[in-house]
Amino acid sequence: QLIVKGQCTDDHKLGCTTSVIKIVYCGREWCPTCGQPWSVVHQRKFSRLLPKVRQIATMGQLVLEFPDRYRKIRGWAYSKLALRRASDRIVSVLAGKRMGRKGRVGGYFQRGFMRWHWFGDYSGLVGGKEINLDELRVPYAEAFGQLLSAFAEMGGVDLVVNPNIGTIFWNNPGGQLSEVIAQLVADFARSCGLHLGPYSSIKYNPHPTVVVDSGFLPPAKIGAIKRDLARALLCPDLIVHYSYRKTEPEMIHSLKYITRATFRDEQWDGYMAKQIHGFRNIRSWGKWAGPPVWESEGMAFYLAIEKLERSRCPDCDSQLRWDRKAMSFHYLRQYQSMGLTTPLAGGYFKVKFPGHGRDPPEDLSCPG
Ligand SMILES: [Zn+2]
Ligand SMILES: [Zn+2]
The missing domain is CATH 3.30.70.260 (ACT domain)
Incomplete structure (x- = not known):
């Protein structure tokens, strides 16, 4: 794995000396790291589009x-x-x-x-008709609860019940886990007497x-x-x-x-x-320069990622200049062990290199 280092260009002439490290991901959908639901890559994709949706x-x-x-x-x-x-x-x-x-x-x-x-995604039509989430939850609460906790235990595998079209969706994790999950949902459906028709497969x-x-x-x-x-x-x-x-x-x-x-x-x-x-x-x-029309929890986190994805300095909003060459991930480990880094969001870190700071110039005038 690689990292790339960026330096604030201090466009606003505030004497900002912030350095940022970005973890470089392959971004492939089938990568076991990048393709996970809510992976850092997923968070970056989501955050880049969020300013549009907020308008x-x-x-x-x-x-x-x-x-x-x-x-x-x-x-x-x-x-x-x-x-x-x-x-x-x-x-x-x-x-x-x-x-x-x-x-x-x-x-x-x-x-x-x-x-x-x-x-x-794998999904099943529950009885092939419209159902209400509350209706589903009440009579089948226990079985459904078990299913939800099984999904939670598998970590990051989302289960979504869409009451509008009477379906259950889940993220297809690929590999052996997808069979395990398909079995779990099938068991759930059987225990509730629901007819679960497979809607799509691989x-x-x-x-x-x-x-x-x-x-x-x-x-x-x-x-x-x-x-x-x-x-x-x-x-x-x-x-x-x-x-x-x-x-x-x-x-x-x-x-x-x-x-x-x-x-x-x-x-x-x-x-x-x-x-x-x-x-x-x-x-x-279309034009996306309008003001946001809604707020939500966690917005600061997403917007911090979005700003870094646009290569803006987290401290002064100037342009970040990224090094042409990526470096080994070991450098990040090293900087971390030296206590030079502060984690930001979305696989970014702030680094403070000793001696890099433009401290206020020393008074070099002759003491006379
Ligand atoms: Zn990857
Ligand atoms: Zn800056």
Whole structure:
């Protein structure tokens, strides 16, 4: 593992001498470290998008899915080129077409961003019908409680019950653990007499989620968006879900969910693992210079990461200049043992090198 050192450029001429160390991660979704739910890489991704989400009062969310038979066709979504083209087309429909100097014309939403997921999480339709979370919790409270604690013990594996569509979702951790978890949920369903139909398994299923600055939409408008997307993506039976989040905890949760890794095992599709290398997964459009419209707990932590991700000094907000060469992780260990570092957030540390500080100049005038 590597680290890279950055130095405050002291743009504001305050005499700031802060140095920062950043841990460099590989960022691969199938990396056992980086791909974990709420890993440092996940926290960085989440924090970079949070300032956008904080500018919207209700968070509209479109999830697009290709029916099974399209998923492995190279021209649709089974190559880097096709994915890039699909992203372009989706943004053109939702944001409007680029028309030279006039900017984007038409479209449905002033601003938004999108990100692809590569594999479906395991999920089960509970009885295949709408259920209410409270209804689920009361009669099955005990069994459900056991399931939740089993998930908690496995550390970092999230379980989400979506009462709107009557489903249970969980992060697919890949490897042997995914079978253990599938078994646990199946047992839970059986003990409660629930019919749990598998909804998706480990099959390549590229599905972009688009976050838009929007709330309730009339069904006719959703229908029109769906038609336009289907036409643009040359997929008449494209699946499009629209929903929106009204409260801050829901928006935070959704953003965590959107930024998580889904390609948890390279073996699931070695060809696509190579194809998505260097693929620009996040696309955004519109103006995002507005003020935040909501606050939430833990915001200071996320914003600290976001600021560091933009290479701003944690002390004076000047630009940080990063060294060209990465260094061995052992240097960080060394600095830590010498008591020179202070942990910041998201895999960043502040370092104070002795003698580096520009202490107030000594009085060198002749004492006479
Ligand atoms: Zn990694
Ligand atoms: Zn500084």
